[in-house]
Amino acid sequence: MLFHVKMTVNLPLDMDPALATRLKSDEKQLAQRLQHEGIWRHLWRIAGHYANYSVFDVPSVEALHDTLMQLPLFPYMAIEIDGLCRHPSSVHSDDR
Numbered sequence: 526m527l528f529h530v531k532m533t534v535n536l537p538l539d540m541d542p543a544l545a546t547r548l549k550s551d552e553k554q555l556a557q558r559l560q561h562e563g564i565w566r567h568l569w570r571i572a573g574h575y576a577n578y579s580v581f582d583v584p585s586v587e588a589l590h591d592t593l594m595q596l597p598l599f600p601y602m603a604i605e606i607d608g609l610c611r612h613p614s615s616v617h618s619d620d621r
């Protein structure tokens with residue numbers, strides 16, 4: 526199942542800079558692992574915002590929830606999710 530996910534990061538202004546650096550580094554490491562595993566299909570910065578548009582490929586809504594909750598920045602994110610299905614006019618017949 527494919528999901529379009531918007532993540533907006535809101536780190537507290539008074540967060541310890543060392544903690545912020547560690548959280549971002551840990552987030553990057555997990556994000557890159559999930560991309561290599563094909564779970565995190567797309568990751569795009571939204572220009573001008575500390576936010577991203579992502580596409581996840583997971584077996585269920587529960588799996589998406591569990592994946593997002595693992596993210597080190599999860600406590601500091603506002604997350605919006607839309608489920609995706611094939612468009613009848615899409616030429617990408619091999620995509621799910």
Ligand SMILES: O=C(O)CC1=CCC(=O)O1
Binds near residue numbers: 549576
């Ligand atoms: O910077 C972001 O949008 C949050 C984030 C997601 C994956 C990552 O490495 O940072």
